[in-house]
Amino acid sequence: MKDITHNKHPKDPKLCKLIRKTITVNRKELGLEFEDVAHEIGLAKGTLENKLKPSMDANDMTITEFIHFLELTGDYAALEYIAKEFDFTLVKDEDVKPTCQEIHVLVDNLAMEEGDVFRVAKEALRDGKIDAAEKAKVQLELDEVVKAALELKKKLKVM
Numbered sequence: 001m002k003d004i005t006h007n008k009h010p011k012d013p014k015l016c017k018l019i020r021k022t023i024t025v026n027r028k029e030l031g032l033e034f035e036d037v038a039h040e041i042g043l044a045k046g047t048l049e050n051k052l053k054p055s056m057d058a059n060d061m062t063i064t065e066f067i068h069f070l071e072l073t074g075d076y077a078a079l080e081y082i083a084k085e086f087d088f089t090l091v092k093d094e095d096v097k098p099t100c101q102e103i104h105v106l107v108d109n110l111a112m113e114e115g116d117v118f119r120v121a122k123e124a125l126r127d128g129k130i131d132a133a134e135k136a137k138v139q140l141e142l143d144e145v146v147k148a149a150l151e152l153k154k155k156l157k158v159m
Contacts, residue, residue: 113144116144
């Protein structure tokens with residue numbers, strides 16, 4: 001762990017420049033002015049400008065504003081930059097290809113969940129009727145099957 005001697009990390013000029021550049025490039029694509037982008041993030045134009053000036057230590061972009069910025073632009077270069085600063089790599093879920101072993105596990109999980117539906121439904125039907133509690137148990141098990149099936153479907157799609 002780094003020795004922390006100050007209460008606050010100074011603004012990163014590269015990050016400020018990257019965010020400003022991202023806004024400039026994407027606002028043109030979105031058909032927005034800088035002021036419109038600021039308002040979408042929830043700030044006045046001057047406030048956003050100050051938050052993106054490295055020399056203005058008193059005004060930092062909040063995490064909420066940063067998230068709004070990411071959602072608005074759809075450009076994750078600033079988030080990737082932050083990840084690299086901490087020796088992490090940002091990877092979209094869809095970019096991670098599952099192994100055959102992972103698919104085997106998902107198929108097995110789906111089969112087990114289907115077996116749970118069969119078992120719970122048969123137990124509920126044993127007396128010839130299904131009460132509200134039994135119905136809820138079957139529905140809960142069905143939800144687990146759907147969840148397992150969707151997870152398998154998602155992984156197969158990117159394989």
